[in-house]
Amino acid sequence: MQSIEDRNKQLEIDDRKYIWHPFTQMQDYEKEEPLIIEKGNGCILTDIYGNEYIDGVSSLWTNVHGHKKKELDIAIKKQLDKIAHSTLLGLSNVPAIRYAKKIVEIAPKDLTRVFYSDSGSTAVEIALKIAFQYQRQAEDGDPEKKKFISLYNSYHGDTIGSVSVGGIDLFHSMYKNLLFESIKAESPYCYRCAFGKSYPGCNLECLSRLEEIMSTHAHEVTAMVIEPLVQGASGMLIQPPGYLKKVRELCDRYNIFMIADEVAVGFGKTGKMFACEHEDVTPDIMALAKGISGGYLPLAATLTTEKIYRGFLGKYEEFKTFFHGHTYTGNPLACAVAIATLEIFEKEKVLDKLQAKIEHFKQRLKAFTLLGNVGEVRQCGIMVGIELVADKDTKESFPPEERIGHRVIKEARKQGLIIRPLGDVIVLMPPLSISIDELDRLCDITYESIRVVTEKV
C-alpha cells in the first residue's frame, strides 16, 4: 500500500508531467507547488493534505449553492439510477424536457425555446450561428445582415466564433487571422473611459458612439452580443445604470438582434436571477452556462424567442434546419442537477437571503479603497473586481512582470483563500451560499494579501 505522503508526492509529480492547464503559463506552473483539491463542502475546498480554503471565486464562477450540496448530490444519484446519458439528436429525455420548461418559466419573457449545449463558449457560438442563419432563411430575414457588433473588453468564450466577438487583446489578438470580422464598440469602462469623460457628466457618450456604429452598419449587422451589466473576464467592468436598457432600445431601432451572454452573470450573481432583469430587458437570444448546473456538471443553454425559432421551420428539403448539435447536448445528469439547482433557489429563498450578504460585502469593501494601490473597487451583486494600480492619481498600471495580481492570490492561498486574478484585478465571487462569517474571512484575507504584497512593491 502506498502511503498518503507518497500518493500526494506522486500526484504532484504527475500533475506537472501530464496536465496542460488552461490559461496557464506552464513554464511557471511546472516550477511551483501545485495545489490539488480533493474535497469540497459548502464554500470550503480541501486539498490533498487536508488544508482548507474558502472558494473565493466559486470554482471559476460556477458554484451557486455550495459544494457537496445534499439535494444536488441526490438529484444526480437518482438520475444515475435511471440513465447517465442518451442523445438529444432526434430523441428526447426526461430531465432535458423538465429543465427546458422550468427555465422558460423564469427566463425573461418571450424567451420560449431552449437549445442545449455544454459550455459558455458553445452557448454563445450557437447564438451567433442562429442569428446568422436566421437572416439567410427567415421570411423577414436579410442575407446582407451577417455581421456582429460587440464591445471592447468583452469575453464570450474561447471557441473561434466566440473569440471573434471577444474584445480582450491579451486573449484574442493571437488568433486574429483565424477569426471572422466583427464590429467593435467602446466599452463602458468608466474608470478608464475611452472618451476621457466621467460618469454621469458624460451623458453616456459611449452610447451615442454605439448608436453611430449601429446606424452606419445596421444594413449588414444581424446581432449585438453583450454581457449584461458586468463585463466579467476583463475585470468586472460594470455598466452604468440605464446602459443595458438603452442598448435594447438601439437594437430595436436598428433592427438588430440582442444576444445577452448571461454565462457569468446568470443564476443570481448580480442579485437577481438574470442580469437582464435589473433593466427589465428581454434579449432575443440568451446564453446560459456556468451557474446553470450549480457548478456541478458541464451544461449550457441558448434561449431564443418564438419568432427566431420559427425562422428555422420549413420542409426538410428547404434545409432550414439548424445543423448544429454537440454529442452530450441535453445530458440527463446535468439537466437533473440543473433542475435541483433551480428548486433550491425557490425552496431556500436564495435571492432574498442574498441581499443582506451583498450589502455586507459592500460595507466591507469600503476599506479597500483606502489602500494605497487600489484604484477602484467594483461590485455588482456578489461579483467584485478590485483593480490594483501602481499610481492612484495617474491610474498607471503595474508592469506585467510584477505579476501583482498573481502575487496577491498566492499570498491569499497561504492564508486559506482561493481566488484568481484577471491581470491586475483581484476577483471575488463566492458561491451565493457563503455565510456572513465566511464572507468576513474572505474580505479579511483579501485585504491583508493586497496590503502585504503592495507594501513590498
Ligand SMILES: *Cc1c(COP(=O)(O)O)cnc(C)c1O
Ligand atoms: C466563462 C464565460 C464564457 C465561456 O464559458 P466556458 O464555459 O468557459 O466556455 C462565455 N461568456 C462569458 C460572459 C463568460 O464569463
